[in-house]
Amino acid sequence: MKKFILAVITFILITVTSSIAAGQKRYKEFPVTVYIESSTHKPVIKQAFSSWTNMTRVAKFKYTNSPEEANIIVKFAEQPSVNKGESYVAGTNMNLPSNDGYIHNSIITIKSKKQKKNIKMYDSQIYIVALHEIGHALGLQHSNNPADVMYYVSGSQRMLTIGDLNAFKTLYADKTN
Numbered sequence: 001m002k003k004f005i006l007a008v009i010t011f012i013l014i015t016v017t018s019s020i021a022a023g024q025k026r027y028k029e030f031p032v033t034v035y036i037e038s039s040t041h042k043p044v045i046k047q048a049f050s051s052w053t054n055m056t057r058v059a060k061f062k063y064t065n066s067p068e069e070a071n072i073i074v075k076f077a078e079q080p081s082v083n084k085g086e087s088y089v090a091g092t093n094m095n096l097p098s099n100d101g102y103i104h105n106s107i108i109t110i111k112s113k114k115q116k117k118n119i120k121m122y123d124s125q126i127y128i129v130a131l132h133e134i135g136h137a138l139g140l141q142h143s144n145n146p147a148d149v150m151y152y153v154s155g156s157q158r159m160l161t162i163g164d165l166n167a168f169k170t171l172y173a174d175k176t177n
């Protein structure tokens with residue numbers, strides 16, 4: 001249930017920021033500069049960015065150590081789980097408002113919490129949540145297909161699908177043709 005609520009919050013944020021200009025916003029050019037907060041999850045977040053690069057051959061990212069230089073900032077936040085002992089992962093993305101029809105800054109928050117010390121947070125879950133939120137940062141909206149990473153609930157997804165890639169190609173048509 002909580003996962004659902006967070007997904008809806010993410011959706012609302014995207015809807016609000018997208019409604020400022022007509023059409024769907026996106027980054028104008030690649031590479032997009034990324035800052036990832038220090039965390040044990042940093043490698044898996046980088047893996048998610050690499051997947052977007054490898055699968056689209058268009059989305060390119062470069063990393064910086066200073067948040068001020070970054071277009072996309074990835075943060076981590078702890079989030080208590082609903083049931084005792086149950087692990088929980090979700091994320092949000094917020095694209096900051098701009099006036100020129102393009103996205104310039106995004107803040108991704110990956111929420112994770114180990115309810116008990118002996119419960120491991122799976123990097124495979126964080127990977128999928130990161131893929132999804134990076135998709136939002138790039139301007140993608142939710143998919144209606146539960147198989148897609150951009151579906152509003154993360155669960156059974158393992159990798160970016162043709163549906164996700166087509167959504168990207170539509171948004172970045174001038175770069176993918």
Ligand SMILES: [Zn+2]
Binds near residue numbers: 132152
């Ligand atoms: Zn979402």
